[in-house]
Amino acid sequence: xxxxxxxxxxxxxxxVELVITNRQQIVTGVVTNAKSxxxxxxxxxxxxxxxxxxxxxxxxxxxxxxxxxxxxxVRTLPPGDYFVIATEGLDTSRRGSDPxxxxxxxxxxxxxxxLTEGETRVIDLKVVVQP
Numbered sequence: 001x002x003x004x005x006x007x008x009x010x011x012x013x014x015x016v017e018l019v020i021t022n023r024q025q026i027v028t029g030v031v032t033n034a035k036s037x038x039x040x041x042x043x044x045x046x047x048x049x050x051x052x053x054x055x056x057x058x059x060x061x062x063x064x065x066x067x068x069x070x071x072x073x074v075r076t077l078p079p080g081d082y083f084v085i086a087t088e089g090l091d092t093s094r095r096g097s098d099p100x101x102x103x104x105x106x107x108x109x110x111x112x113x114x115l116t117e118g119e120t121r122v123i124d125l126k127v128v129v130q131p
Contacts (some may be wrong), residue, residue, distance in 0.1 A: 025077055025078065025118065025119055026074070026120040027073070027084070027120075027123060028074075029044075029072060029125055030069075031125050033127055037070075038066070039070055039086070039127045042086045043088075044074070044086050045062075045063040045086075046061065046077055048080060049083055050081070051104065054104075059077075059078060062074055072086075078115075079117045080114070081112070081115075082112070083106065083113075088127050
């Protein structure tokens with residue numbers, strides 16, 4: 001539940017369906033530079049394609065860092081349409097002042113993809129260096 005729902009004790013709630021699953025979505029890949037060498041000091045960022053979800057707390061924004069071989073793995077995203085980008089030297093202080101503009105700027109350089117329930121995706125990324 002991303003937007004929340006209010007439940008009161010003892011009341012029936014119509015239109016609510018609770019789905020519990022043991023299926024997990026996994027996105028993995030390698031972050032490399034322009035010379036196809038693994039990049040260890042980068043941030044991998046996932047965010048929804050819908051600008052309506054670019055502000056406020058949401059489980060649809062996530063990320064990780066490459067390991068000693070340049071590989072990353074993220075297992076926390078629900079199914080949906082996303083952008084992914086690997087950045088080096090990104091000024092994250094801009095995100096707090098205007099998250100919509102921050103993610104709009106990133107979306108121009110990011111890779112779009114769709115993640116379905118229980119899917120494992122491999123997305124190799126070239127690192128983007130912030131000017």
